[in-house]
Amino acid sequence: MTRLVLLAALVLACRTPPRVPSPAKLAQPRLVVLIVVDQLPSWLFERDRSVFRGGFDRLLREGGYVRRGELPFANTFTAPGHATIGTGAVPRTHGIHGNLWWRRDQQRDRSAEWDPEAPILPIVDLDKPLPVDVGASARALRVTGIADALRSATQNRARTIAIGLKPRAACFLAGRQPELAVWFDAAAGGMTTSRAYTSTAPPWLVELAKTKPPSRFIGQTWTPLDPVYLARQTQIADDAPGEGGLHGMGVAFPHLVHDFEELLHTPFADELVLDTATAALDAMQLGTDEVPDLLAISLNAHDYAGHNWGPDSWEVLDLTMRLDTSLGAFFTLLDRKLGKDGWAAVLTSDHGATHVVDRSPVTGAKRFSPSEIAKEGGPMIAKVSSNQAYMTPAWAQLPPAQQQAARTAAANAIRKRYPEIDVFDTSDASHCKERSLAGEVCRGLVEGLSGELYLAPKRGFVITEYPTGTHHDAPNPDNQHVPILVRAPGLAPQMILSASILQVAPTVAALLGVPPPEAATEKPLFEIEPRSRARP
Template identity: 30%
Template sequence: MSLPARLLRAASALLLALSLVACAAVAPAPPPPRLVVLLVVDGLPQRQVTAYRDQLAPDGLARFLDRGTWFAEAHHGQAFTVTAAGHATLLTGAHPRRTGIIGNEWRDVATGEPVYCTGDPMETYIGHPTGPMDGTSPRNLKVESLGDVLRQRDARSKVIAVSGKDRGAILPAGHAGTAYMYMAGSGQFASTTYYMRQHPSWVDAFNAAKPADRFFKAEWRPLLPEAAYARSLPDGQPWFGTGGGKLPMTMGAAEAAPTPAFYGALLRSPFADALTLDFARAAVAGEQLGADDAPDILAVSLSGHDYVNHRWSAESRLSHDHLLHLDRMLQAFFADLDRAVGRDNYVAVLTADHGFMPAPEHSQAQGRSAGRLSTTQVVAAVNTALEQRFGVQKLVAFASASALVLDRKLVAERRLEPEGVARAARDALLAQPAFAAAYTRGELAGGSPGARLAPHFEQMRRSWHPEVSGDVQYALKPHWMFGSSTSIATHGSPHEYDSHVPVMLWGPRWMRPAALSTRVEVADIAPTLARLLGVPAPAASEGRPLPLAAP
């Protein structure tokens, strides 16, 4: 080939490349997804996702890991990592210091009366009895959610949330969405009078079919051969106590017919999550989610993993197997979404409201300092120290949402300086060997712990709300927990096993596959989805859009 010809060919290639770049530069951005699907696996630590990756189905969690964008270092930013606080952050982008959802429950600092995170005596469940501490509305949520923003922009948009727990549905639904929750007494799903006076026909049809009854006498059997579970703890650990802890497990084994006890026990198995996903399918069809150009949100909080981990720990074979069952259920759910909505019409996000600590007995067996504490004994010990200092008995009234609350009336009557009493209470806490950190109201409100070392200070500030939180916020050392009659293991600390959770997204039209090690926060999900939907982030959001690579 002659030199002029080669130069001409090179010039042509250069012009083609430049034209392609120019076309790419002006290529329109994809339209907003017709549906955002937020999946929350209650109590799923990131360590479990990666530990069992080789045992996952091809298109369940692996859809995110292999063909989506996922973040290896995603964390909750607050210290008191519990279900309500985590769920309140997901679609608000705000921490408890702004949402006001400081725990699952707390006590009114003025009266001592118990407060439930989604409790509202003005509202009741539809067609079901309502107890005094049941969750029926989002009125305690002090900020707007992404769904609220979306519906303000276009009233045609629908926001539907479903969960095995009331707080797992109500808080993601925000103020303008609709929440449905599993009724453990009947095996049905119900909303509340905050949202409507009666259920739509598709909900009545779902409940009339009694879908929970198909699991009566069903067996929860291990999904894989015994050798596949060598990386988790065998069944029947002595610290499991009574009440099972071995597979296979028969649902309603001792009952002649389905009873409230049977329906409640489904939550500690894969079967309540199967029901939740079935209800989500019914919502997609019944509400025509993703069917038009007004974007919708479907939030599905799967509660079973949390119940399993509380009862037998995240290190158990039961937890290992539960996650594998859930993975297969997600694969089937995605296939149904692909058919009903279209693969290019929705974005899916999967995360968790918190992680999980190992059971203290397991940590002790590995040589770690670990154990269980009594809240009553801790409060008594602090009060003893305060009495020695101030000559007044019971200056601490009670504990609430990982904080001590002073008896403010008594402090005023004795003409004591509240912050001085709080500092003495803080010092008494830190003198006990199981406490990692404690900060007073003054320190948290002022944004500075003074000259002292400040472990977890910023996380604890994010958990503390000036109107509803206590006077001395505290955190335990790793592998310690407050005792419970129902929990072998728990969560609620600022430590990595509780804060480190999956944040994974899938939507080929909006992002390229990527595994990123950038440290991000769960609070970043809301502004990220707002950007994809083309709406402003919720007003109180503290997160930043995640670094997604455009397709």
């Protein structure tokens, strides 16, 4: 009888899923660092987990890991991804539905961060003034983000800064109005900002441009750390099919940096961003008092390299290994300045990546030109931008019934020519709450701004004008699944299979001890609960 009881207990124990450890009480970090590695798909991160010895490894060892952070919307681009991470909302709510989109009133594309009322600030003395119509800000963002929530809860005493290589990353990652957003602008002379955040260039940024000018990387050569290891880990050649030599960099190592455009594709660009983050720690006195601060960092060189050579290339792996080392050094610096319990970090990505079509596991994978798609759709299509087909002003003047007939005709023409592309009528908003492709498309669109048709390539296919490399525009697991790592004082190491990218903003807010942004509806990850913090 005793044996039967023991056997029954053993069976029950085997059937009972293991409890995921959750923090009963976390220490209060004085600084929370939000890190985005641009274009880091789950499938690639899992492949390379054994490679990591630095920052990635530390986050995996010391905190929680979500293998599959799911993007619940179709338009997996940098600007929408960063805005979602920073607000906890989908594009339909926060308003950022592409890296750029067709402005009907101007009949031209404009970037998501475009704001002519927020001119870029020169960081060095210039020979000629900057263009007046290329300003940048988070003006297009319709809801508040993490920085806004933190500043509101602390009566603007908290310090908040977002730093990225791309302006669209820096402008949207922290919310509508962090204290400062900083990005690289070659014409401005380095890492700079706009008048949306300050009237004059911060002195510490000016000093950084003098002591560590981006021009120091021009003429340097990027050589691989270990060619033998890169070949073994990637299982492809350095000059594998489909890799691009855009911007004169060549398809194989070594890569000589001739100009700033080429710099963006190299590990030197990550160094530029992390140097700025390091300078910000002292210049803004981040984490030095009891008022919590936010440092948001976007590392975008990973995306540039992935587009050019492919996410599974030697270049991307070499860049990732170097970034792993650099993040490890940065975390050690935080230990020294703030103590190991003085800071927390959340790392994720804005989107994944599609395999290079020339070596894709999907049979028949292809690149489709958006301009050619527009032609196939007929004369009523003005432009295909960010996978959205915009109709012409002449179409807008038609009676409603004729508009719908023309829209349907264009959709059918595209479907007939491109059976590998699913075409959606964006006027149908009935699917937004569904867990379906139609639902993902609906959640990714913004009423009044999006095109009349949405184009969703099937898995393995991409819509791009580039003849080589890859993209991340198709709504499928390759592009919609990204890792999420959370390291916080007192958080036990643990792993869960899947969660939503919408949980990142509530998690960061919980670590800061403030309410989440206004449009965030999901719970924090790993059962981290918001804690009451006395208003400073």
